[in-house]
Amino acid sequence: MCIRDRSLSFLLCLSCNSVQKEMSPIEGMRWIPAGSFSQGARPNDNMAMAHEKPAHEVFVDGFYMDSKEVSNAQFKAFVLATGYLTLAERAVDWEQMKLQLPIGTQKPADSLLMPGALTFKAAASKLSNLYDFSQWWQWTLGANWRQPQGPGSTIEGRESHPVVQIAYQDALAYCEWAGRSLPTEAQWEYAARGGLETIYSWGADASLLKDRANSWEGSFPDSNLATNGYENTAPTASYPPNNFGLYDMSGNVWEWTQDWYHAQYYTELSLNTRPVENPLGAEKAYNPNNPYTHEKVIKGGSFLCNAAYCASYRASARMASDPNSSAEHIGFRTVLNVAPSH
DSSP, X not given: OOOOBOOXXXXXXXXXXXXXXXXXXXXXXXXXXXXXXXXXXXXXXXXXXXXXOSOEEEEEOOEEEESSOOXXXXXXXXXXXXXXXXGGGSOOOHHHHGGGSOTTOOOOOGGGGSSEEEEEOOOSSOOSOTTOGGGXXXXXXXXXXXXXXXXXXXXXXXXXXXOOSOOHHHHXXXXXXHTOBOOOHHHHHHHHHTTOOSSBTTXXXXXXXXXXXXXXXXXXXXXXXXXXXXXXXXOTTOSOXXXXXXXXXXXXXXXXEEEEOBTTHHHHHTTOSSOEESOOOBSSOBOTTSXXXXXXXXXXXXXXXXXXXXXXXXXXXXXXXXXXXXXXXXXXXXXXXXXXXX
């Protein structure tokens, strides 16, 4: 795994220096000042999963981050300028797909290789097994960023909503066009915390969830009360920002990061006796629950998260996602890295 260290004395010097370089503002972005934080689950977080532990000290250089998730309008501007087709708008390449499957897997019907993506379907009744994702996810032909729930749906009138049905490659293409990057997992979590060392991006009070994040209200996955007015995504910045001026770092849509997902990566990081500087993630992916797919880390949770199921609107929450697929609850935001002046 790729881990780089800064000398402890330099870190101590930085931590004592409360005055940081004044950075010029960039429209639509916020400057995230350099600093150290404890990455991973808080000791009092009863919802934390094993791959969020153990917590470990990390130092992150300053960087710019989009204050909002990339919107439908922004992604449309990119597509109009470049003619880009997202992965969900292309037929599935079976030769590429079978490399991620057990040897000997039979080719599916041609209809399943047509352009499409994963969409959410509410269960007809309360479920006893919440580990069988197929009960609420379905492959929908024709689903893509323009029609996120499939044919008949549209982004018209939803220009300010976060773009979804975006695969990792699609997010990278947008970043290249915009002159930006995807955040590392460490950058993302550091920014989400906004200088706090609490479970949530807004603090320690779980009861504030309804007022701070777009999440599932009711019994998942069969009953969403949607008292906030949003059955799926909400317009970006519909909820208050965190201390760094960033919106929707909890809920709304999951967001891609650069890092490969490795279930034991945090254990490796915790072996360091010094804070880890700007960790770039594991060198290779590893998910014992999905060994044939090399997955990326997504962060932030989505409108499908609720307290009784995954509570992934917590700052330390992380999930693995196939970079070659897209879904109705995954989007992204970008960062602009600036060379540190040491």
